[in-house]
Amino acid sequence: MAAEDIVEDLNPTVTLLNEVFGFDPPLGVSHLDWYYRSNPEGRAAVGRVDTDGRQVGNYALIPLRLQSALGREIRLGLGVDLCVHPDARGGGTYRRTVEDSYRAGIATGLDGILGVANAQSVPRMVETMGWSALDPLPVRLLAVRPGGERFTSVDVDDALLAGERLEEVLPQPTTAPPTGYGTVWTSDLLRWRLARPGARYTLHIGTDVILVSCTTMVGPLRVAILLKAMLRHPLKGPLSSGPLAAALARHHRTPFVIHWGANPDIGFSGLRVPRRLQPSPLGLVLHRLSPGDGHPIGDDGIVLTSFEFLDFDAY
Numbered sequence: 495m496a497a498e499d500i501v502e503d504l505n506p507t508v509t510l511l512n513e514v515f516g517f518d519p520p521l522g523v524s525h526l527d528w529y530y531r532s533n534p535e536g537r538a539a540v541g542r543v544d545t546d547g548r549q550v551g552n553y554a555l556i557p558l559r560l561q562s563a564l565g566r567e568i569r570l571g572l573g574v575d576l577c578v579h580p581d582a583r584g585g586g587t588y589r590r591t592v593e594d595s596y597r598a599g600i601a602t603g604l605d606g607i608l609g610v611a612n613a614q615s616v617p618r619m620v621e622t623m624g625w626s627a628l629d630p631l632p633v634r635l636l637a638v639r640p641g642g643e644r645f646t647s648v649d650v651d652d653a654l655l656a657g658e659r660l661e662e663v664l665p666q667p668t669t670a671p672p673t674g675y676g677t678v679w680t681s682d683l684l685r686w687r688l689a690r691p692g693a694r695y696t697l698h699i700g701t702d703v704i705l706v707s708c709t710t711m712v713g714p715l716r717v718a719i720l721l722k723a724m725l726r727h728p729l730k731g732p733l734s735s736g737p738l739a740a741a742l743a744r745h746h747r748t749p750f751v752i753h754w755g756a757n758p759d760i761g762f763s764g765l766r767v768p769r770r771l772q773p774s775p776l777g778l779v780l781h782r783l784s785p786g787d788g789h790p791i792g793d794d795g796i797v798l799t800s801f802e803f804l805d806f807d808a809y
Contacts, residue, residue, distance in 0.1 A: 676800025
């Protein structure tokens with residue numbers, strides 16, 4: 495698709511998202527081109543509703559491949575950018591938009607949809623749309639314990655993304671978790687994810703593990719976020735999170751290191767943050783796109799045992 499065709503195709507969606515969410519600075523076509531078109535797992539399946547020549551509903555499913563240690567594989571669409579224009583609310587546009595994403599997802603071979611939503615949205619998807627709620631994943635303020643291996647910290651920039659460093663630090667795909675499901679990362683997938691427009695990431699390279707981090711402000715406090723930990727080779731047991739948190743704290747010059755999610759390769763220690771104290775607690779919902787026996791997603795859904803911030807689009 496030519497550049498001018500990409501702009502023409504994505505401009506109505508960009509306009510809708512900016513009007514509904516009020517992004518500052520405004521979302522650009524380059525962001526949606528990266529997110530919807532450039533994923534090595536495939537293009538987004540997009541549900542949309544148009545009225546009077548204007549897009550008023552949008553729900554994009556970003557392809558995500560999960561694997562289990564038993565060799566089972568499922569392809570989910572990570573549901574993002576669900577919105578309805580204020581002028582179209584109250585007339586069933588929300589349901590039509592979501593249901594159109596079902597058709598788009600089935601057409602592109604997705605097994606289901608995974609939604610990472612705030613606590614207010616989860617009941618609506620479960621009660622109104624018939625989705626299943628998965629167990630929420632914990633948020634931890636990690637204990638900082640210096641020691642262990644040293645890390646080389648590299649800011650992610652165009653040179654890193656264009657070079658061969660990522661193949662050197664992650665030459666083989668990560669392994670599936672011993673139980674449940676998790677994303678299997680490759681250097682191509684990592685390169686795409688780190689290329690998110692406007693994001694500022696740091697790659698921390700150790701002998702056994704690589705970490706991806708960023709920072710955010712919580713009130714007046716600078717906080718480091720551990721977005722992902724990936725083993726570079728198999729280990730006999732999980733790594734302690736203390737030295738990993740210390741590497742982030744040292745590099746970002748803050749004692750506060752936050753992690754959300756699950757990772758069986760890391761033994762996490764620290765304060766588990768109660769949901770009532772989280773500014774916007776996250777929930778997980780799942781929808782199986784096609785019924786019937788033999789579906790890769792069973793009646794009981796799935797258990798995510800390796801899933802962190804970098805596995806979706808929080809930062």
